Amino acid sequence: MTATVTVKDFAGDVRPTWCPGCGDFGILNALKKSLADEQIAPHEVMVVSGIGCGSKITDYIHANGFMTLHGRPLPVATGIKLANPDLQVVIINGDGDAYGIGGNHFIHTCRRNLNLTHIVENNQIYALTKGQYSPTSDRGFRTTTSPDGAPEWPIIPTALAFSAGASFIARTYAGSPKDMAAVFKAGLNHRGYALIDVLQPCVTFNKVNTYEWYEERSYDVGADEAYDPEDRRQAWEKVSEWGDRIPLGILYRRNDLPVYEDGVGALDDGPVARRSLRELDEATFEDLKEELL
């Protein structure tokens, strides 16, 4: 009998220390559901995170996990994927980690098109450090570091990803975990880099972008039968839209791009993770050992 992966297989031993009501709970539920539905076993997943409230998710899910430095999960995930392309690599970090300190990595990961799924818990604030404005905070948002209101205009991550060449761009909402799981599944199945920006209420430090605020403005692009996420002109309009109306769903997708891994000559002999060290001659092995140690 074939073993079936269930949501319970991903249950962690550690109780989340997120604030009660945090949108991250919905993201965790949706992630477990999407992995189970796709029959991806815990040992086949590597969750890579940075630093922040949402990045603690690696502690709360029973799967391989790697919590990296602030802003650095994407290059680490890149290395992991290149070493073992068979792993389902899922990056999960917050808006500050992904679009602030990690912004440079974000731009270049978009254009490299490695087969990665990137979920950004976008609560429009730096929450772990108790409420500073972030790259996605709306202009005028008042915090301890912006007592007169944030002076900058926010970045729109979906537009930035589009400009940088991402091949899958989606936005979803943490208050609807069932819909979020459907989008996560699409991202997991996409061959290439998949950005999923999740609107995630921060119940403690962001009293402006609330559950109600997101729900009043969000709409599903899929409700329009005429919308084609593979049409670049239509997609540009949607990925750029923010404010009074916020589009959710798969905003843009293209399936014709090669993934980065396919062009790496060093992987022609197969994934590094599957190669035996016994294949190396003694001199090469000793050089490698010295370099590693």
Added chain:
Amino acid sequence: MMSGRGRSDDLPLVPGAGAPGAPETPVARIPDGPVADMAHQVAAAGGLLPENAAALIRQVVHSLVQSCGDAARSELEGIFPPEWLAGRGSPTGFGAGLSDAADAGDELIDREIFIGRMVQASDTEYGYDQTLGGLDLISSYRDDDAVRWVTAVFAALKGQLDLVGCERLAQSLPPEVAGWFRSA
């Protein structure tokens, strides 16, 4: 009330709501009919003004509709205004088009997402969280308040439903929330 926490100036202040230094609690117009009675009942139980209680009731209804879908709507029709029951799958509510016309609710909504909007509407700072060690957060305590408020709404709601309706609604709720409902 300090304004250094990203608060919108659009939310009206309700003097006297809750404890001194209370948050700027959302308000809602109190519809005529059963909701007016419920608002006064919840206000008395929760230590709120009726306008705040009405807003709280609306939030709970919203959470019920999101998690239970049509199962909640069928029990709550006639008690609450139609616009309060709009949600996933309905033509005018949030998420229209995200699912089929039949709305089975969202089985992935747990107790945390259910109470999220209630916790977010309350003051969550200015205190020491002894469960986590000396931080200036009181989110953990607000969880207790949110559960208490939700339970007060459930008690008022059960007065509007028959036993069969109560049990049907309870069976479609997330497990812990169903426990609050049954014990309310």
